[in-house]
Amino acid sequence: MNISNILNPLLSGDTLISQLSVFPSYDADIINKSESERLIALMDIYNLYIPSQMSIEIYSKLYLATLRSLQKKDTKIAIKQRYENYNCINNKSYQGIIGGSDSFTIIGTSGIGKSSAISRAVNSFIKNDVIKLVNPYADIIPCLVVQCPFDSSVKGLLLEILRNIDNKLNTNYYNSVVKSRTATTDMLIGMVSNLAINHIGLLIVDEIQNVVNSKNGKNLIGSLTQLINNSGISICMVGTPESNRFFEQAMFLARRSVGLNYSFLPFDDYFISFCNVLFKYVYVRNPIQYKDMLIKWLYDHSKGITAVVVALVHDAQEIAILEGLEVLDINTLTKAYNNRISLLQNYIDIQDTSVSSNVKNDTKVKTEFNNTYQSENIIEQLVKKSKKENLNIIDLLKDICNIEEVCI
Numbered sequence: 001m002n003i004s005n006i007l008n009p010l011l012s013g014d015t016l017i018s019q020l021s022v023f024p025s026y027d028a029d030i031i032n033k034s035e036s037e038r039l040i041a042l043m044d045i046y047n048l049y050i051p052s053q054m055s056i057e058i059y060s061k062l063y064l065a066t067l068r069s070l071q072k073k074d075t076k077i078a079i080k081q082r083y084e085n086y087n088c089i090n091n092k093s094y095q096g097i098i099g100g101s102d103s104f105t106i107i108g109t110s111g112i113g114k115s116s117a118i119s120r121a122v123n124s125f126i127k128n129d130v131i132k133l134v135n136p137y138a139d140i141i142p143c144l145v146v147q148c149p150f151d152s153s154v155k156g157l158l159l160e161i162l163r164n165i166d167n168k169l170n171t172n173y174y175n176s177v178v179k180s181r182t183a184t185t186d187m188l189i190g191m192v193s194n195l196a197i198n199h200i201g202l203l204i205v206d207e208i209q210n211v212v213n214s215k216n217g218k219n220l221i222g223s224l225t226q227l228i229n230n231s232g233i234s235i236c237m238v239g240t241p242e243s244n245r246f247f248e249q250a251m252f253l254a255r256r257s258v259g260l261n262y263s264f265l266p267f268d269d270y271f272i273s274f275c276n277v278l279f280k281y282v283y284v285r286n287p288i289q290y291k292d293m294l295i296k297w298l299y300d301h302s303k304g305i306t307a308v309v310v311a312l313v314h315d316a317q318e319i320a321i322l323e324g325l326e327v328l329d330i331n332t333l334t335k336a337y338n339n340r341i342s343l344l345q346n347y348i349d350i351q352d353t354s355v356s357s358n359v360k361n362d363t364k365v366k367t368e369f370n371n372t373y374q375s376e377n378i379i380e381q382l383v384k385k386s387k388k389e390n391l392n393i394i395d396l397l398k399d400i401c402n403i404e405e406v407c408i
Helices: 013-020 028-032 035-047 053-071 076-089 114-125 154-169 173-180 185-199 217-231 243-247 251-256 269-278 291-300 306-322 330-340 342-349 363-372 378-389 393-398
Strands: 102-108 131-134 137-147 200-206 234-239 259-262
Touching (some): 013 053, 013 114, 028 035, 053 200, 102 114, 102 243, 154 200, 154 217, 173 185, 200 217, 217 234, 269 306, 291 306, 291 330, 306 330, 330 342
Parallel strands (some): 102 234, 137 200, 200 234
Antiparallel strands (some): 131 137
């Protein structure tokens, strides 16, 4: 099997960054258009993608796992394993002899960009969703993504794999199994294993945190292990940090959870750069001012979750356009935070994140600021507060922007 017919060359450095990046088109003249035109164009910022170190690591991990899986397909042991799987399908004695290529996890906080990173990575290294090979004749799905059933049903997952294979290859395995009503879980594992040997490079199981509170959780991971051993494919399990509690229960589970682990983004050069690029997509009539202050505000109100940052910037501009404010500032961002993502506020506030030493994270003052200073003249409001409560105006300013005191 010629791997170069299935996968693009492995990229690195600036070439990889360029390949993964997505910058929506933007016309500066959009600010002079009508409200409706600007609101429609504003949605483009959701397509912005700037790869982080996490993106690079995920790309490399997925590429190499897919490569190892594909290298096993055109081997003598793969032929022997197909025979063993037929025995499994027919309720005969069988064994897994091919062994797994790789199984690993990608665990990360919801909203930090796992799914986007995975999607960008896969789209960058596969040539097509389905590759038709001639010698040997085969239809290869380089990467198949399925959802872990909410109840962690083993049979449900196997049927979901069959359904997705049918969608890609225009086959009818799912309906055949459902109509027969006689297929046991072992028979399904044999069937899916054979299809995986013949057609699948990498299997990605998303929402793996569903196993945490399910009595079927261990059975599902055990079945995935059996699928790995019977097919030789690589399996990647993707989920949120709560998955770690499940995988820590036993050694055989912990072995399957070795992989990549991510939490909140730190307040670093990447976050600042991300925000500065995001600020180039302006759809309100007035230019953005005090960008450093806005970036700090966005981090404090998102804890580095880029999905929340983009949502806040989008919704703040939408509010500014609809209400005739026509500016992206603390006022419109606060309105978006209070009115559009109120359900996320407690979740964001309770997280323990590490912020670089030059960034203060005083939640009490921050919350008071959000609720009090809604007018455009922030400095005037701060002056009034300092006089009324006998507070130092410099201390108040330090809570919303960087202040450098100089001795003269």
